[in-house]
Amino acid sequence: MAPGMVKTCAIFFFTLLFSLPLGLIFTFLHTSKNRVISGIMHFIISVLRGTPLMLQLIAVNFGPWYLFGIETIREKLIPVVIAFSINYAAYFSEIYRGGIESIPVGQYEGATVLGYSKAQTFFRIILPQVVKTILPSVTNEIITLVKDTSLASTLSYAEIFLLSQQYSNTIQQFTPLLVAGVFYYVFNLVVTVVMSRVEKKMSYYKI
Amino acid sequence: MSILSMSNIKKSFGDNNVLKDISLEVNKGEVVSIIGPSGGGKSTLLRCATLLETIDGGCLKYNGIPVTHTNESGKIVYEKNLNQFRKIFGLVFQNFNLFPHFSVLKNVIDAPVNVLKKTKEEAIEEALALLKKMGLEGKENMYPCDLSGGMQQRVSIVRALAMNPDILFFDEPTSALDPELTGEVLKVIKQLADDKMTMVIVTHEMAFAKAVSDRILFIDKGLVVEEGTPAELFDDTKNDRTKQFLMNYNNI
Numbered sequence: 001m002a003p004g005m006v007k008t009c010a011i012f013f014f015t016l017l018f019s020l021p022l023g024l025i026f027t028f029l030h031t032s033k034n035r036v037i038s039g040i041m042h043f044i045i046s047v048l049r050g051t052p053l054m055l056q057l058i059a060v061n062f063g064p065w066y067l068f069g070i071e072t073i074r075e076k077l078i079p080v081v082i083a084f085s086i087n088y089a090a091y092f093s094e095i096y097r098g099g100i101e102s103i104p105v106g107q108y109e110g111a112t113v114l115g116y117s118k119a120q121t122f123f124r125i126i127l128p129q130v131v132k133t134i135l136p137s138v139t140n141e142i143i144t145l146v147k148d149t150s151l152a153s154t155l156s157y158a159e160i161f162l163l164s165q166q167y168s169n170t171i172q173q174f175t176p177l178l179v180a181g182v183f184y185y186v187f188n189l190v191v192t193v194v195m196s197r198v199e200k201k202m203s204y205y206k207i
Numbered sequence: 208m209s210i211l212s213m214s215n216i217k218k219s220f221g222d223n224n225v226l227k228d229i230s231l232e233v234n235k236g237e238v239v240s241i242i243g244p245s246g247g248g249k250s251t252l253l254r255c256a257t258l259l260e261t262i263d264g265g266c267l268k269y270n271g272i273p274v275t276h277t278n279e280s281g282k283i284v285y286e287k288n289l290n291q292f293r294k295i296f297g298l299v300f301q302n303f304n305l306f307p308h309f310s311v312l313k314n315v316i317d318a319p320v321n322v323l324k325k326t327k328e329e330a331i332e333e334a335l336a337l338l339k340k341m342g343l344e345g346k347e348n349m350y351p352c353d354l355s356g357g358m359q360q361r362v363s364i365v366r367a368l369a370m371n372p373d374i375l376f377f378d379e380p381t382s383a384l385d386p387e388l389t390g391e392v393l394k395v396i397k398q399l400a401d402d403k404m405t406m407v408i409v410t411h412e413m414a415f416a417k418a419v420s421d422r423i424l425f426i427d428k429g430l431v432v433e434e435g436t437p438a439e440l441f442d443d444t445k446n447d448r449t450k451q452f453l454m455n456y457n458n459i
């Protein structure tokens with residue numbers, strides 16, 4: 001079942017890699033002064049959060065074929081990571097937005113008076129504090145992601161869940177599913193330990 | 208030539224005319240205090256001067272250079288490059304607004320390095336000297352949350368001074384502090400006054416204002432009600448509203 005574990009890890013890491021920054025871009029668009037841009041982004045985020053990820057996976061995989069007659073991609077990791085990244089970006093962007101709104105306006109004013117540019121203010125002053133405040137929410141989202149990777153089985157991507165299910169059927173035993181369960185559990189244990197380390201590392205200051 | 212020149216400044220929030228017609232000139236080396244009841248527009252005046260708010264009328268100049276001008280249709284237009292003016296002034300806030308994720312030293316050197324493009328070594332050297340002068344030697348590696356309010360405010364004064372401003376604004380620098388901590392902050396401001404730092408100080412500390420100021424403005428309801436030297440304003444008060452306001456303070 002090791003190849004399944006590797007594939008689950010691949011979904012996990014690529015999704016985080018793309019969705020964390022993409023979420024920030026979503027936040028920028030969502031909070032844009034341009035009403036049209038922010039309205040469209042608001043709608044996209046509400047659809048991404050309001051419909052099943054499984055449906056979104058199917059849409060990303062088969063949409064191009066239904067809409068434009070384009071062959072679906074062989075390597076299922078690609079549509080899986082695309083769907084996951086966009087979906088999780090929507091959730092992360094809402095967390096970022098809440099975090100950004102929680103930073104007192106005095107931080108912006110302090111930086112502005114010192115002559116920081118808008119970008120400097122955001123990346124030097126605001127974002128580091130946002131990261132600290134949102135860390136617990138991000139941890140929750142990452143834990144959910146670990147478990148959600150099993151949805152990739154919808155596209156027959158042979159990650160641990162699909163593999164263990166098939167294996168379990170073949171040998172008519174429960175053990176493979178149990179192994180999968182333990183794998184998810186240990187994975188999340190590691191996530192929790194790592195994230196609480198990160199939180200500790202940031203506890204040298206209070207906001 | 209005056210460092211700051213504000214003439215006939217008007218500012219409204221909706222139909223609340225917060226600044227009705229205020230003029231203020233501050234020359235090099237001068238210390239001007241602004242007193243007055245809360246809600247009178249003192250903070251708004253400082254926020255207009257420090258470009259945190261935009262004015263609706265009048266003219267703002269630094270070192271003789273106009274920051275704003277009035278166009279044909281009577282609208283106020285700001286200069287494009289405002290950061291050239293931000294180099295001229297500094298602002299000390301009532302609640303410090305230190306950056307909590309930066310150490311004391313980083314709070315002080317971050318803007319000189321990233322805005323003024325000083326070398327880190329140069330910025331650190333200057334920062335350490337200023338911190339020492341403000342009685343903060345040895346605190347450079349601490350974080351704002353580890354410091355008392357009085358120390359935080361002194362750090363924020365050092366942070367402003369590190370930008371080497373021509374003029375420094377203070378908006379009630381001791382109002383957020385416990386009474387026993389106000390003294391240490393007033394002391395360093397007094398020290399700056401003795402060094403001939405140009406300052407505009409909004410304060411409720413009347414004895415302090417009397418001691419450090421060259422000139423005092425009493426502002427109420429968006430207007431300068433009375434203006435003069437400390438002696439004129441406190442010992443020879445002309446206006447009834449000023450008299451009434453000063454009656455609340457009996458230890459001047």
Ligand SMILES: Nc1ncnc2c1ncn2[C@@H]1O[C@H](COP(=O)(O)OP(=O)(O)O)[C@@H](O)[C@H]1O
Pocket residue numbers: 220223225243244245246247248249250251252
């Ligand atoms: N951002 C704002 N929006 C609306 N009204 C404001 C704003 N800032 C200040 N005001 C109003 O302007 C008036 C003057 O406030 P302020 O300048 O803070 O007075 P002071 O500093 O003298 O106490 C008050 O009535 C206040 O409610």
Ligand SMILES: [Mg+2]
Pocket residue numbers: 246249250251379
């Ligand atoms: Mg005020």
